[in-house]
Amino acid sequence: MRDAIVVKNVTKTYKDFVLDHVSFCVPQGSIVGFVGENGAGKSTTIRAILDLICLEEGEVEILGLSKKEREDPAWKEQIGVVFDVGHIPDLLNAAQIEKMMQKLYRQWDSQAYNDYLTKFHLARDKKYKDFSRGMRMKLSLAVALSHHARLLLLDECTSGLDPIVRDELLDIFLEFIQEENHSILISSHIISDLEKAADYIVLIHEGRICFEEEKDYLLENYGIVHAAKEQAARLPENLVVGRRKNQFGCDVMVKDRREIKRRYPEWAMDPAGLEEIILYTVKGENV
Numbered sequence: 080m081r082d083a084i085v086v087k088n089v090t091k092t093y094k095d096f097v098l099d100h101v102s103f104c105v106p107q108g109s110i111v112g113f114v115g116e117n118g119a120g121k122s123t124t125i126r127a128i129l130d131l132i133c134l135e136e137g138e139v140e141i142l143g144l145s146k147k148e149r150e151d152p153a154w155k156e157q158i159g160v161v162f163d164v165g166h167i168p169d170l171l172n173a174a175q176i177e178k179m180m181q182k183l184y185r186q187w188d189s190q191a192y193n194d195y196l197t198k199f200h201l202a203r204d205k206k207y208k209d210f211s212r213g214m215r216m217k218l219s220l221a222v223a224l225s226h227h228a229r230l231l232l233l234d235e236c237t238s239g240l241d242p243i244v245r246d247e248l249l250d251i252f253l254e255f256i257q258e259e260n261h262s263i264l265i266s267s268h269i270i271s272d273l274e275k276a277a278d279y280i281v282l283i284h285e286g287r288i289c290f291e292e293e294k295d296y297l298l299e300n301y302g303i304v305h306a307a308k309e310q311a312a313r314l315p316e317n318l319v320v321g322r323r324k325n326q327f328g329c330d331v332m333v334k335d336r337r338e339i340k341r342r343y344p345e346w347a348m349d350p351a352g353l354e355e356i357i358l359y360t361v362k363g364e365n366v
Contacts, residue, residue: 081106081107081143082104082105082106082107082140083105083106083107083109083141083142083229083230083262083264084104084105084128084139084140084141084142084230084262084264085104085105085139085140086101086102086103086104086124086127086128086137086139087102087137087138087139087140088100088101088102088136088137088138089101089102089124089127089134089136089137089138089139090134090135090136090137091123091127091132091133091134091135092135096118096120096123096286097286098120098123098124098127098286099286099287100136100137100287101120101124101127101137101283101286101287101288102137102288103281103288103291104291105230105262105263105264105279106262106278106279107259107260107262108256108259108260108261108262109256109262109263109278109279110252110253110256110262110263110265110276110277110278110279111262111263111264111265111277111278111279111280111281112265112266112267112273112276112277112279112280112281112294113125113264113265113266113267113281113283114266114267114268114270114273114280114281114282114283114357115266115282115283115284115361116284116361117268119283119284119285119286120283120285120286120287121234121235121266121283122234122235122266123286124283125232125234125264125266127139128141128232128264129160129232130146130149141154141158141230142154142157142158142229142230153185156184156185156186156226156227156228157227157228157229157230158228158229158230158231158232159220159222159223159224159226159228159230159231159232160223160231160232160233160234161216161219161220161223161231161232161233161234161236162219162234162235162236163234163235163236163238163239167207167215167218167219167222168207169206169207169208170206170207170208171206171207172202172203172204172205172206172207173196173201173202173203173204173205173207173218174203174204176207176218176222177189177192177193180192180222180225180226184226186226186227187225187226188225188226188227189225191224191225192221192222192225195217195220195221195224195225196218196221199214199217199218199220199221199247201214201217201218201221212239212240213240213241213244216236216237216240216244216248217244217247217248219236220236220248220251224251224255229260229261229262230261230262230263230264231252231255231261231262231263231264231265232264233252233263233264233265233266233267234266235266235267235268236248236265236267237249237265237267237269237272238267238268238269245269245272249272249275249276252265252276253276265277270352270353270354270357271354273294273353274294274298274352274353277294278293278294279291279292279293279294280292280293280294280297280353282357282360282361284360284361289360289361290360294353297351297353297356298350298351298352298353300334300335300336300337301320301332301333301334301336301350301351301356302332302333302336302339302348302349302350302351303330303331303332303333303348303349303350303351303355303359304330304331304332304333304336304339304343304346304347304348305327305328305330305346305347305348305349306328306329306330306331306346306347307327307328307329308328308329310328310343310346311328311329311331313343314331314333314339318333318334318335318338318339319331319332319333319334320332320333320334320356320359320360320363321359321360321362321363322363323359323363332351332355332356332359332360332363333348336348336350336351
């Protein structure tokens with residue numbers, strides 16, 4: 080399977096932050112959830128993918144194109160970008176936005192755009208500044224989806240939205256990737272959204288990638304052992320993700336709950352959710 084995005088050893092140093100040899104892929108035909116706390120490096124990485132910052136080291140391939148091959152700006156028609164903050168002029172309405180986009184994109188599809196306006200219940204004559212946050216995100220997404228993009232880059236586009244609107248957008252994303260050459264990279268703090276829609280999860284922490292894994296693999300294999308401190312000390316270190324003390328002993332995140340169950344069938348253990356996996360990976364304390 081060809082990768083829609085390949086990030087190789089991308090490094091960028093700022094005064095108080097380093098994006099440190101970041102590497103991961105977005106397989107074609109998939110949704111990749113890009114997660115991490117505020118300041119972990121998600122937005123910086125997305126800016127690197129879009130050639131918006133100069134890199135000290137590393138490279139990015141998008142849709143099979145190297146940086147040199149992307150010198151012709153026409154390639155950007157193949158990607159749609161939605162950030163958490165809209166960049167559409169406040170005084171324009173949806174109809175005026177379309178006229179502007181028709182001049183920017185050679186493959187602009189008026190029928191698709193108007194279909195999305197109808198689907199999202201967006202008035203053509205209403206000014207952008209008068210839309211709610213959810214409507215603004217829907218309008219930005221309508222633009223991103225209306226020039227036959229093959230790749231969507233979505234940076235916190237569902238944050239601050241109510242569950243109903245988020246669910247509608249996730250359905251749109253799942254519909255988008257039904258085309259086998261379509262792919263999505265979405266950064267989000269809303270882990271429940273990624274549990275529903277993502278195929279792969281990439282976790283970044285303090286500028287470094289902690290893991291890049293299939294979501295189903297994580298949910299099928301990771302577990303939380305509830306044990307006394309003495310029991311927890313017997314667990315193989317190569318299977319331990321993190322430990323957390325509690326009043327009865329400690330909870331231990333393990334990478335292979337079937338193997339642990341085979342060794343210690345009487346021990347209490349629960350499957351791990353995606354949010355728990357992320358928290359234990361980033362904040363699990365050794366005891």
